[in-house]
Amino acid sequence: CVCVTVSHSQITRLYSRFHSLDKGENGALSREDFQRIPELAINPLGDRIINAFFPEGEDQVNFRGFMRTLAHFRPVEDNEKNKVLTPGEPLNSRTNKLLFAFRLYDLDRDDKISRDELLQVLRMMVGVNISDEQLGSIADRTIQEADTNGDMCISFNEFTKVLEKVDVEQKMSIRFLH
DSSP: OOOOOOOHHHHHHHHHHHHHHOTTOSSOEEHHHHHTSHHHHHOTTHHHHHHHTSOTTOSEEOHHHHHHHHGGGSOOOGGGTTOOOOTTOOTTSHHHHHHHHHHHHOTTOSSEEOHHHHHHHHHHHHTTSSOHHHHHHHHHHHHHHHOSSSSSSEEHHHHHHHTTTSOHHHHTOOOOOO
């Protein structure tokens, strides 16, 4: 099961939030509905996060899709952290959280992060506060440190290796169900 267990009251609260965001009152959220969320509006990666809610070619997301994407951000409970990973692991597992983060950087969805993609995301994150030359240097150094197979890109395995000591389970968590 790729589901994340939530209680009836948690689903009710999330449905209430979903309904309050649904300005078109049609049982689905548009990108504009998400852009009205202040935390996403000010987040430099807000557009990338919003895009994650929408399947390829879709311009609306229903409640089930909304819940599925939010599940990635559910905190991992202490008793879940050291479980052996299985093919149907929960959406909030370490691997799925890393995959979600990786996809924020993999703009062309070719399963690798190129220097240009890394530069685009870095620009989104820092805006005009750092020069293009400095950003290029950061991107080059990041690729150099992460790229173990010499293809000048970062694969998901390389991405995972770089973040192996980072507490992704908690850093990519939003306590929206408590």
